[in-house]
Each structure stands twice: as structure tokens, then as C-alpha cells.
Amino acid sequence: MANIRIHNLQKSFGNTPVLRGVGLDIGDGEFISLVGPSGCGKSTLLRILAGLERQDQGEVHLAGRSMDALPPSARDIAMVFQSYALYPHLTVRENIAVPLAVRRLNRWQRLPVVGRWWPGSSATRHAIDGEVSAAAKQLDIAHLLDRKPGQLSGGQRQRAALGRALVRRPAAFLMDEPLSNLDANLRVQMRSEITALHRQLGSTFVYVTHDQTEAMTMSTRVAVMMGGELLQVGTPAQIYFDPVELRVAEFIGQPQLNTLPCERDAQGRLRHHGQLLGLALPSAGPVGQRVTLGLRPEALRLAPVGRLGLSCQVSGHEHLGSEVLVWLTLQGSEHRLVLRCDALAALPARGETVGVHVEAARALAFDAQGQRLPVEAQPHV
Ligand SMILES: Nc1ncnc2c1ncn2[C@@H]1O[C@H](COP(=O)(O)OP(=O)(O)OP(=O)(O)O)[C@@H](O)[C@H]1O
Ligand SMILES: [Mg+2]
Numbered sequence: 001m002a003n004i005r006i007h008n009l010q011k012s013f014g015n016t017p018v019l020r021g022v023g024l025d026i027g028d029g030e031f032i033s034l035v036g037p038s039g040c041g042k043s044t045l046l047r048i049l050a051g052l053e054r055q056d057q058g059e060v061h062l063a064g065r066s067m068d069a070l071p072p073s074a075r076d077i078a079m080v081f082q083s084y085a086l087y088p089h090l091t092v093r094e095n096i097a098v099p100l101a102v103r104r105l106n107r108w109q110r111l112p113v114v115g116r117w118w119p120g121s122s123a124t125r126h127a128i129d130g131e132v133s134a135a136a137k138q139l140d141i142a143h144l145l146d147r148k149p150g151q152l153s154g155g156q157r158q159r160a161a162l163g164r165a166l167v168r169r170p171a172a173f174l175m176d177e178p179l180s181n182l183d184a185n186l187r188v189q190m191r192s193e194i195t196a197l198h199r200q201l202g203s204t205f206v207y208v209t210h211d212q213t214e215a216m217t218m219s220t221r222v223a224v225m226m227g228g229e230l231l232q233v234g235t236p237a238q239i240y241f242d243p244v245e246l247r248v249a250e251f252i253g254q255p256q257l258n259t260l261p262c263e264r265d266a267q268g269r270l271r272h273h274g275q276l277l278g279l280a281l282p283s284a285g286p287v288g289q290r291v292t293l294g295l296r297p298e299a300l301r302l303a304p305v306g307r308l309g310l311s312c313q314v315s316g317h318e319h320l321g322s323e324v325l326v327w328l329t330l331q332g333s334e335h336r337l338v339l340r341c342d343a344l345a346a347l348p349a350r351g352e353t354v355g356v357h358v359e360a361a362r363a364l365a366f367d368a369q370g371q372r373l374p375v376e377a378q379p380h381v
Helices: 042-050 092-104 121-138 154-166 184-201 212-218 236-241 246-251
Strands: 004-013 016-026 031-035 057-062 077-080 172-176 204-209 221-226 229-234 258-264 269-272 275-280 290-295 300-303 310-319 323-330 336-342 353-358 364-366
Touching: 004 042, 016 042, 016 057, 016 229, 031 042, 031 212, 042 077, 042 172, 042 204, 077 154, 092 121, 092 154, 121 154, 154 184, 184 204, 184 212, 204 212, 212 236, 221 236, 221 246, 229 236, 229 246, 246 290, 246 364, 258 336, 269 290, 275 310, 275 353, 300 336, 310 336
Parallel strands: 031 204, 031 221, 077 172, 172 204
Antiparallel strands: 004 016, 004 057, 221 229, 258 269, 258 290, 269 275, 290 364, 300 353, 310 323, 310 353, 323 336
């Protein structure tokens, strides 16, 4: 069992609070991604889990055992960094062997020349070599073991860094943006390799990224962090389709969520600049209540200009291969919206006036504080 329990972690650097009471339960064998904008405290949280940083308050438990007094080496956790952190003067073989050598050989046995003749070292070295070779084979870098990091590509370096974590056979892996130095194609490839590795090992993975595609495609759960707080923790589908607040909805999704300021009318219907949208709020609230409507590009459909729905002018297209993003400007409010169309469908020309229909089932509504409000199709239409 390698579940991780994080309870009320707080950390400040000087007077700046960086973690403001973070709590999270990570299940044994789970792959959880931590996403959030730059500076929100992701690396700090990971470094506290690894024991590289000390929290001001709160606790970390691994498999039911408190980690707080343990140094990094005693935590049964391996960390993989964005910068690889390989020793440049050592070969890949020696780099991967480092954690095993530190654990199993004494100071004299570790010396390059003396160590070879030191009693007891040869059998241990042989065993270490076997484990390094097995990890290298698993990561497809067996042919690179005698090279130095400087003679490797970015992807190969990242594999070597993974190898060094792998040989420790830790209960949990912590990864801090391990793919962010790689080019787009290699990232996609390494993404599936890391997922495969997770399935093979069955260990707990905590993966920090600010690439939401990585988080959404690789993880069993995603934790969205902002300003030192966890805003929401859930499956990728929950985070995308059922965000608890506007900040989460705006952070997740590519292209970004469309937002539309609206007001509640006397019948509970939503109006944008007086225009009805075909949506209503089932909950009670004051007339004139300000509501932000969150509309993913797929919650909008082109429709004939009509009484319900929005009247827009097409301001541009963005071809993405199988689909096209159509950019629109709302008539009256000059608000910008984007929706997705099939690349093979007939597209309205730039400058053309079109109607846009909002799919009530996919619409998200938020109150003035950004908290989620239930919304439904306007009754009696
Ligand atoms: N050792 C330190 N001393 C002072 N401030 C620090 C230290 N480490 C981090 N910080 C600050 O704490 C905040 C959170 O940093 P952290 O590295 O955890 O962010 P992050 O979410 O990992 O960001 P990024 O996505 O850019 O890596 C930042 O404002 C950063 O400047
Ligand atoms: Mg970071």
C-alpha cells in the first residue's frame, strides 16, 4: 500500500504564503496530476512530499506512516525533475546506478579504483549492474548505457532520469514537469510511455504539469491548484464537464471557455444585453442577478438567426485539421465567442451574420463569486 495522505499543508517563503492549507488523499497506485498556473505552488508541494522542503504546518503520510521527520532518502519516494538532474561526468549506467550504490555500497566500496578490490563489493556491483540493465531495457536505452548525458537527446536524458528513479523501486514516483523540455512529438510519445510505465509498475504517481492535455490524458484524477489552494480534485471528465467554479472552468479546456455576462430576468431566464438565450436558473434569486455563463466551444451550434439564441458576425476561422474553430462577434455587445465546426461542413464566410444556439445541457453558470449555479433549458419554449 502506498497511499499518500496530505493534511492541511501550509508553507510560506518569508511573508509570502505559497501553500494555504492543502489537503489531498492519493490512493495506492493512483496517477494524479497537479495542474495550475505558474507560481501556484505545485513544485513546492511536490518538494515537501519528497522531503526536499519542510512545511510550516500540516502532515504527510505515506502508507500510513508519517514522513515529516524522515530525510528524502528514507521516504521510499523517487522524484524526477524537469531538468533531469543527471551527473554530467558519469555515464548513463553510472547515473542510473547512483541510488543503488548509495544504498548498498559503503564509502570505500563506491570509490572507482579502490572499490573494485574492496571485500564484498564485486557481488553487489554485479547485482546493481543487472538491475541497471533491466531498467535501461524497460526504458529502451540499453544501447546508450556507456554514453554521458551530454551525448544524449532530450528524450533520452529524460529516460535516463526515469531509469534512476525506477531502480529504487519506490512506493511512489513524484514527477515535476518531466516532459516540458521536449518537443511536441516527443512529448506525446513519452506521455504514453509514462502511462504505460505506471500501468506496469502499479506504483503511485504524482505528476506536476502546467500542460492540461498531459494532465487530462494521463491521469486517473486531476487536482487543479491556484494561489496555493486546491480548487477541485476529480477525474478528467469531472473537471472538464462539472467544474465547481469559474476559475477551474476557465483554466481547463482548449480553446478557453467562452464567458458571457448575463442577468436574471423576472421569470428566472438569462439575458445577455437583453437578448434571451433559451436558458433559465431553477434556483431562486433576485431579478437582475449577475451571472456568468460559461460555454465550451462545443456547447454552441450555428443556427438560423431567430428569436432565441444569439445573433453574431463571423470574424475569423482557425483550421485545426479535422475541425475548424469559428470566431464570432456578438451583435450588440461586441463580445467574442468561439465554436467548433467539422472541417468538412459548409462554413459561414467571414463577415456573414449567423445565429448561435446554446445547448442548455452543456451550459455552465456561475454566480458573482464564481461559484457554480444550476442552469436548465428555458421552460415553455
Ligand atoms: N526557495 C524559495 N524562496 C522564496 N520563494 C520561493 C521559493 N521557492 C518557491 N518560491 C515562490 O513560491 C511560489 C510557488 O513556487 P512553485 O515553484 O511551487 O510554483 P509552481 O506552481 O511550481 O510554478 P511553475 O509552474 O512555474 O513551476 C512562487 O511565487 C515562487 O516564487
Ligand atoms: Mg514548478
